[in-house]
Amino acid sequence: MSDQNLEIIVGEGTCGKAAGSLAVLEAFKNLAPTAKIRSVGCVGMCHQEVIAEIIDGAKKSFMYGKLAPKNIQQILDFHRGSGALPTALLLSSTDSPQLEGGLYLKRQTRIALRNVGMLDPTSIDEYIARGGYEAISKIIKSKMAAEKVIEEVKISGMRGRGGAGFPTHMKWTFARGAEGKKKYLICNGDEGDPGAFMDRSLLEGDPHSVLEGMLIAAYAIGASDGYAYIRAEYPLAVKNFGIAIEAAKARGFLGSKILGSNFSFNLKIKQGAGAFVCGEETALIASIEGQRGMPRIRPPFPAIKGLFESPTIINNVETLANLPWILAKGGSEYAKYGTEESRGTKVFALAGAIKKGGLVEVPMGMKIREVLEEIGGGSHDGSKLKAVQLGGPSGGCVPEALFDTPIGYATINATGAIMGSGGMIVMNEKTCMVDLARYFLEFTQLESCGKCTFCRIGTLRMKELLTKICDGEGTMEDLGKLEDLAEKIKTSSLCGLGQTAPNPVLTTLKYFKEEYIEHIKDRKCRAGVCKKLITHEIMSDKCTACSICKKACPVGAISGTPKQLGSFVIDKKVCINCGMCLEVCRTDAIRVF
Amino acid sequence: MEKSLEANVDPSLILQWIKKIGTEPSATVPLLQEIQSTYGYLPQKAMDLVVENSQITGSQLYGVATFYSQFRLKPVGRHLIKICHGTACHVRGADKLNTAITNDLKIPKGQDTTNNGAYTLNDVACVGCCSLAPVMVIDNEVYGELTGASASKTLSRHAKNSNETIK
Numbered sequence: 001m002s003d004q005n006l007e008i009i010v011g012e013g014t015c016g017k018a019a020g021s022l023a024v025l026e027a028f029k030n031l032a033p034t035a036k037i038r039s040v041g042c043v044g045m046c047h048q049e050v051i052a053e054i055i056d057g058a059k060k061s062f063m064y065g066k067l068a069p070k071n072i073q074q075i076l077d078f079h080r081g082s083g084a085l086p087t088a089l090l091l092s093s094t095d096s097p098q099l100e101g102g103l104y105l106k107r108q109t110r111i112a113l114r115n116v117g118m119l120d121p122t123s124i125d126e127y128i129a130r131g132g133y134e135a136i137s138k139i140i141k142s143k144m145a146a147e148k149v150i151e152e153v154k155i156s157g158m159r160g161r162g163g164a165g166f167p168t169h170m171k172w173t174f175a176r177g178a179e180g181k182k183k184y185l186i187c188n189g190d191e192g193d194p195g196a197f198m199d200r201s202l203l204e205g206d207p208h209s210v211l212e213g214m215l216i217a218a219y220a221i222g223a224s225d226g227y228a229y230i231r232a233e234y235p236l237a238v239k240n241f242g243i244a245i246e247a248a249k250a251r252g253f254l255g256s257k258i259l260g261s262n263f264s265f266n267l268k269i270k271q272g273a274g275a276f277v278c279g280e281e282t283a284l285i286a287s288i289e290g291q292r293g294m295p296r297i298r299p300p301f302p303a304i305k306g307l308f309e310s311p312t313i314i315n316n317v318e319t320l321a322n323l324p325w326i327l328a329k330g331g332s333e334y335a336k337y338g339t340e341e342s343r344g345t346k347v348f349a350l351a352g353a354i355k356k357g358g359l360v361e362v363p364m365g366m367k368i369r370e371v372l373e374e375i376g377g378g379s380h381d382g383s384k385l386k387a388v389q390l391g392g393p394s395g396g397c398v399p400e401a402l403f404d405t406p407i408g409y410a411t412i413n414a415t416g417a418i419m420g421s422g423g424m425i426v427m428n429e430k431t432c433m434v435d436l437a438r439y440f441l442e443f444t445q446l447e448s449c450g451k452c453t454f455c456r457i458g459t460l461r462m463k464e465l466l467t468k469i470c471d472g473e474g475t476m477e478d479l480g481k482l483e484d485l486a487e488k489i490k491t492s493s494l495c496g497l498g499q500t501a502p503n504p505v506l507t508t509l510k511y512f513k514e515e516y517i518e519h520i521k522d523r524k525c526r527a528g529v530c531k532k533l534i535t536h537e538i539m540s541d542k543c544t545a546c547s548i549c550k551k552a553c554p555v556g557a558i559s560g561t562p563k564q565l566g567s568f569v570i571d572k573k574v575c576i577n578c579g580m581c582l583e584v585c586r587t588d589a590i591r592v593f
Numbered sequence: 594m595e596k597s598l599e600a601n602v603d604p605s606l607i608l609q610w611i612k613k614i615g616t617e618p619s620a621t622v623p624l625l626q627e628i629q630s631t632y633g634y635l636p637q638k639a640m641d642l643v644v645e646n647s648q649i650t651g652s653q654l655y656g657v658a659t660f661y662s663q664f665r666l667k668p669v670g671r672h673l674i675k676i677c678h679g680t681a682c683h684v685r686g687a688d689k690l691n692t693a694i695t696n697d698l699k700i701p702k703g704q705d706t707t708n709n710g711a712y713t714l715n716d717v718a719c720v721g722c723c724s725l726a727p728v729m730v731i732d733n734e735v736y737g738e739l740t741g742a743s744a745s746k747t748l749s750r751h752a753k754n755s756n757e758t759i760k
Contacts, residue, residue: 015722018735046724194719195680232626232663233720235733273622273661276718290621291653292660351681351723358724389680425680425723439683443718449660552742554696578692580741 003035005057006079011049011117013042013204014197014236019049020068027069028052032076041205043117044359045104048091054079060094063101104356107375109337111345112161112321113361116205121240124247127208133253135327136215140261146176149220153323155331157343162188162279162316163391163420164496165342165409171313174303175221178311185223185265186307186314187214189230189237190284192276193392194443196423198347199317201359203230203237206321207244211267213320215253216327218265221313225266229284232271242269276393276447280495281306281314283449294449295495316421318347338364342408342419352389352425355380362407369403372426379428387427387511391420393440393447394500396507397433416507418500432529433512434519438466440504448497455498458489462505469516470530472523479509479516528592531577535593538581540566542589549581549590598668598710600632600639607642616647621657624649625664633669662718670706670713672755674731674748679719681726686740690729691716693741697748697759711757 010016010025028037043051048065055061056079064075067089077083091101110116119126127133139149154169175183187210191199202210214226228245230238245267248254256264270288277283278293285307287293306312322344326334335343342364348371351357355377362371372378372388379385387397396417398405405411412419427436445459462485468474486502493499509516518524525533538549538558547562557575560568570581582590610627614620624647628639635658644651658664676682676690698707698714706713722728725737729744736747752759 014720014735015725015737018722018725018728018737046722049725191721192718194678194683195723196719197721197723200721231721233717270622271626272663273626274663274718275661287622288619290617290619290649290657292656349723351726352684357681357726392680423680423723425684427684431684436684439680447718554692576692578741579686579689580692583689583740584742 003032003076003080006032006035007055008032008035008037009040009053009055010037011041011043011051012039013201014234015042015046016049016051017236021050023069024050024052024067024072027072031072038120040119041116041121042201042359044113044201045091045101045356046358047356048101051091062093063091064089065091065101100356104358104375107370108361109345109363110361111325111334111337112202112209112318112347113206113359114325115209116201116359119206121205121207122243124208124244124251127206131328132208132324133212135324136212136219136253137259139216139219139327140259140263143261146220146222149216149327150176152327152331153220156326156334157331157338158319158322158326158334159342159409160316161318161322161346161421163394163418165419168315168319171303172217172220174301175223175311175313178304180311182225182308182310183221183223184307184310184312185214185218185221185226186284186288186312187226187228187317187320188279188281188284188314189228189234189317190272190279191231191234191317191421192279192447193394193421193423195349195351195389195425196392196421197349198359198422200234200237202317202321202347203234204240207237207241208248209321209324210241210317211244211248211254213315213323214267215258215265216323217313217315217320219263221311223313224264227268227270227288227307229270229272229278229288232273238269238271245269275449276443277449277495277497280497283495284314285312292449294451295497297494318422339406339408341410346407346419346422348422348424350376350424350426353380353383353385353428353431354378354426364408365406367404367406368398371407371424372403376426379426381428381430383428383430385426385428386431387433389417389425389427389436389504390423391418391503392423393444394418394496394503395420395423396503397427397436397511398507399511416503416510418503430527430529432470432525432527433508433515434466435470435525435527435529437505437508438463438470441466441501444497444501448501452493452498454489455493455501458485459498459501461485462489462502466505469519470525471532472519472530474516474520476517476520478520479513482509534577535572536570536575536577536579536581537591537593538568538570539589539591540568542587543568544587544589546586548584548586552580552584554578554580598670598706600634600636600668602632602636602638602642604638604642606631607639608646611643611646616649618649618653620647621649621654622661625654625658629664633673634665634667637666668706670710672712672732672751672757674712674714674729675717675720676714677720677722677726677728677730678716679721679723679726681723682719682728685726687727689741690727690739690744693745694729694748697745707759709758711752711759
């Protein structure tokens, strides 16, 4: 069977691979060896992985989701005209754009993500075919003044997408004017917020956009050397970015005398080694220099005195990926999206208790509710959404009542959370807000570099107080102590890690105080999460005595005789409330209270 | 722990890496990464060789090795299991995976590797597969949308395929 007119595109990001995309790719190759088969990055619909798109001879597109090797024959049969359309697998198609997959993408405005999921990240030709390296070529060939490049970015209104939102053009102007024989440009790909994966998808799925963005930034500030600092936990990102560097060198886009001009830029990858604090600029610099990743006192700011004492600019991955688009289309084109104070678009990683998790890019100004409900499809198990955590451990929880807040730096700050790098972790009624605050404090306490006393010990004390409350041993005075410590940690820490560490506690105390009080006064956890405050019990009227829970229990707390109805009970003295029985029970016979 | 887990360090390899990566302090992290990617941990003999043959001092080297969570000074089992504790995984019940896997592996208290040297269990901050939460990684293979029970099954399948016994 000849399939030469078929183009098959399989998503091969980390999430696709985790869902089994390699086996699906193999199946396509075996069953349709003559078709044109390509691998691309993650299109963003991670909840539907494995995803494949088929473009037929009539240039019609069909996108399929939740694929396994066993589905492939059925799909090929349809495209060969010998079978029916497998509608259960279809996410969207040219003829039915109203399907779920089409709508997921339709509500988005993809600028930073313009190529992710569209091209083979290991092919520089595919990037060039989609307009890649046009912006930097235009700049170099027209001998555009660096000031003009900076001006264009100023017009675009771009603010750092790493979280702090500092205007990109201002940072560049400082470095441009700074004295120094050598200047450095660093790409910050140390995406440390647990629950964020925007930068991973960009580096994996469209490394050339980030690389071209680095060239533009280096040209603007006059940098000759650069580093891409990428988390070691992202092996595919490291690999694809490395391939991109080699390809760009071979084509004369990278190295000395780029495209025959006097502009030279040498770029190396530095792998992070697992330290959240290295997302902070001065700590990241210390890490590249080979030291413990501890922040330094500012001023001097890195733009004046950074890596190896030279002027250094650190830009986030997403900021950089936007630059080729901005320089190619013009800053004013980018500024058309978004709001007065927050221009353009923002990429968010949607995860947690959400139905359709994945990557979304939306114009600033869109309401949080639209992202969560219209794109994300609401709670994954149908229960009510309770809050969304923005900005990771440095951010805060925005309660459902404030979901109509438009997305923007100032509007989100007003809620007590921060825009952050783009993690959106959704909570529903099964999330305990006290446990969540404890979780974040545990994280920041572990990741504190230890330099500032309040960050080092204060976060530990806060974590202890929160653990006490989760265990049902807290007092009302503890709430005051938490607020007091939060204030002191914020004001006496050197870097962003300590200054923002108390935010998850402060926002949950502000919006969900009643949950704290319930833990303290009633010794109750309404979400059923805090193990010392809950009880598991078998309801004998629903139990079928199948014995599956008894087998699953790790501590042998369940007794009963198989097939003898009513014989199964949980020994509360032995039970550790791990919930394994609840998970395996097929008849919902276990209740938690 | 079995003696066999201790790595047999080849000095010529270490010297070769120092030559390739550099002797100055900025080479510290890449050197440690190279050593760990080969031996699975940082053997003392390799650390000694770096100190003797570079400008990096012992205090700098150990300072860096103990600062970053990627590095470990103890030998690692033949297979490494990482359970993700990113926020999404936490909200979707990552602790159930811990309960199940810990129960299966019966790792002695205070250690992270099974007595037979087969598996090492680590908690990690976030592997970036948040939409597939909760997630577990065995030897760089990511398994998503797990429950305690399915994590258990995944582990026993892995053990069977790699001729390991779970104890």
